[in-house]
Amino acid sequence: ASFGVVESARVAVTARLAESASQEQSEVVSMLLREFEEGQADWLWQVDIRRRLKAVSPRFAFALGKEPAETEGQSFLQLISGDGWESGQFPPSLHELAEKLKRKENFSNLSVKVSIDGEDRWWELSGTPIVDELGNYQGFRGVGSDVTEQRKSSEKIEYLARYDTLTQLPNRRMLNEALGDALQYAAKWRSRCAFLMIDLDRFKAVNDSLGHLVGDQMLAEVAARLRGLIQEGEICGRLGGDEFAVVIRDASHKGRIELLARAIIERLSEPYEIENHVLYVGASVGSAMGPRDGSTVEELLRNSDLALYRAKDEGGGTHREYEPALHANAEEKRQLEHALRHALERDEFLLHFQPVVNAKTEDIVSFEALARWNSAEHGFVSPGKFIPLAEDTRLIVPIGTWVLQEACREAAENWPEHVKVNVNVSPEQLLEPDFAATVVRALSHSRLEPKRLEIEVTESIFMRDASVARKALEQCMALGCSVALDDFGTGYSSLGYLRKLKFSTIKIDRTFVQGAAQHSPESIAIIRAVIAMADSLDMTTTAEGVENEEEAAMIRGMGCTKIQGFHFGRPMPAQDVCGLFARRAMEQRLARA
Structure with a gap:
């Protein structure tokens, strides 16, 4: 009778363990199938309660740049933090992963910056805590994939959407965003911001006579000269063609506007040496101050353009500030x-x-x-x-x-x-x-x-x-x-x-x-x-x-x-x-x- 009871218990425990293992395997398979069906996962990862790797697959070991035997039992966070483990300087995304693991929280499609063999890469990880039948925490398991190339492509697309490819300066979209932020800052702190619109004088003659290649080189040189004139809290960019602009976030010192405009005109009027040609162009500047001359991006753009038109109309090579009379003249025109x-x-x-x-x-x-x-x-x-x-x-x-x-x-x-x-x-x-x-x-x-x-x-x-x-x-x-x-x-x-x-x-x-x-x-x-x-x-x-x-x-x-x-x-x-x-x-x- 005793033997029968022991044997029955052994069979029950064995069945229970087999059932648990089957359930765990089923959960892993389900997770992998789900991720693979969505085209997101490259490998499976698993850690114990001390966040040490276990059951490392060859594909995951390859992503770590090591053999499976080298990684088994190693600290997951240490392996992917590189030199940051010694210095304590971790990317914010790695901090976020550590917090998720610490708090035993589910996470999905978490972008993490990792360091593999001294090279920075981006992984996308999903994970869920493992618990036994009694509800005891046993570690984490999840899936992941290397998304470095996709990340670079996205960053490049984002860069192209916000920067001018010829001059590497912020483009019109980014200038508009910067001006919008400057207006919000001015409204919050009851200060002033400014927008300077710059147009090159006689640039069309250079383009028509020497071609667009020389013209493009000149625009790149103009951009380099503008960068050298900008201070902290200011951003310069290219609106398009031969038009550039500067956003001054804090224009509380009005003299800065006139000083910068004069410096821009003088610097851009200096000779350019391009393709064995010594070329001369000038610059005209129109400025508007927010919120005095406009409380929206559109109003400041329009009013600075009116001021620029006045500067060009007076022969160029000068700076004009917006005046309400300019709007009346524009309406009459x-x-x-x-x-x-x-x-x-x-x-x-x-x-x-x-x-x-x-x-x-x-x-x-x-x-x-x-x-x-x-x-x-x-x-x-x-x-x-x-x-x-x-x-x-x-x-x-x-x-x-x-x-x-x-x-x-x-x-x-x-x-x-x-x-x-x-x-x-x-x-x-x-x-x-x-x-x-x-x-x-x-x-x-x-x-x-x-x-x-x-x-x-x-x-x-x-x-x-x-x-x-x-x-x-x-x-x-x-x-x-x-x-x-x-x-x-x-x-x-x-x-x-x-x-x-x-x-x-x-x-x-x-x-x-x-x-x-x-x-x-x-x-x-x-x-x-x-x-x-x-x-x-x-x-x-x-x-x-x-x-x-x-x-x-x-x-x-x-x-x-x-x-x-x-x-x-x-x-x-x-x-x-x-x-x-x-x-x-x-x-x-x-x-x-």
Whole structure:
């Protein structure tokens, strides 16, 4: 009987142990199957109550960089902490794993930074505590996988999403986030933050003339120079193109904004040595302060952009702070642009004509056609307002076409055959592929002789695409039209233009004429030099801005061919031009009588 009781107990214990082992094996298999089905697990790991490894599989040993026998019974945390075990300096993720094991908590997909053979790697671990049938804690078991490569890919994607690949500076997204944080900081501590928007001056000319490779190298150099100017609590980045920005987290010292803006302009204006070229660009800066100039990221971006536009509009190379008046100006510009887009279809444009006379005889040789805009909403709008707006929006192309057609028609129908018409053409028009065809249509529809049309261009056309502009003008000259170079000496003057293109007339800007009238030696010398050069190249000269008889006599004495200015007539409507011709004809008949 005793033997039977002992044997029955032995069988029961054996069955119970087998059942427990089976259950444990089942749990392990279930865990592995679940993890493998989800594509997450590479190996199984298990530790005892002292966090020492047990039942180490070959795959797990390989992940540890050791043989299975070397790892059995070793401290799990010591093996994966590397040199940090001696120094006590552990990554935060390893601290978190240790706490989970200490508190006997389940965890899933825990990212842990480990050190294997001196190399940092990332593991993703899942684990659950092991308890026996009596509820006693027996250790931990779980699964894991090496996710180092996935982690690097994610970090690279995150980096690309927040940093500019060319300059390695924060991109627009990260700048916006930094500005948002700065605004929150300013609101919390009742301080001020600032946003500086930076735009390179003359960078497009470098890009167009030397190519994007040189331009990209210059942008990288600009980024390096900006980094050297930034202090703690400031972040600089690239918004895109040739636009950069700086976020100042704490702008309590207002002088820092002006100091930094001035330093940026000076540093970025220094020469650049790239690909055996010594290049020069400048910089303009617009700034806005939060929350004074805006309590949101969008408002500060908009207002700093308005300030930058003002700096560029004033010639560049300067810093301007946002002022409320800038917003009013921007709104006015927006309304003007809206009205300008409908001005042609509403027939709101008209032409005025200013006479150009022979310097010796004072006979009228031509009229310059000048566009005027009588808006139904805004009344008469100054050309100084709507012409730059039309150029910025490329509306100058259809407007310029209309001016050309109307000027040719008026000259052909109502003027004497010896009088020319001068029409200003913008660079945007010249870059149109069918500009010469536009001239042909204007001449054929009006029946104006090509020799009576003189096209006026400024030196700025050669800063865009010189070859396209030159080809367009040569096609017009082949038709029989003449070409005048306007505002000579005020822009990017180069004698190379005069050598490459046969201009018929060089127009001397009014600033030199007014300077000569005030006895400026420099202005007088420039006028004499231009006249002498034009004579040697068989070109005529026209002096602009002559306002009285004394100035006319002075210009005439210098040998200028033609004169234009208020002294001989202000810009006038077409009917007044016809009246002027009638009076001149009457005066000539009386003189002959």
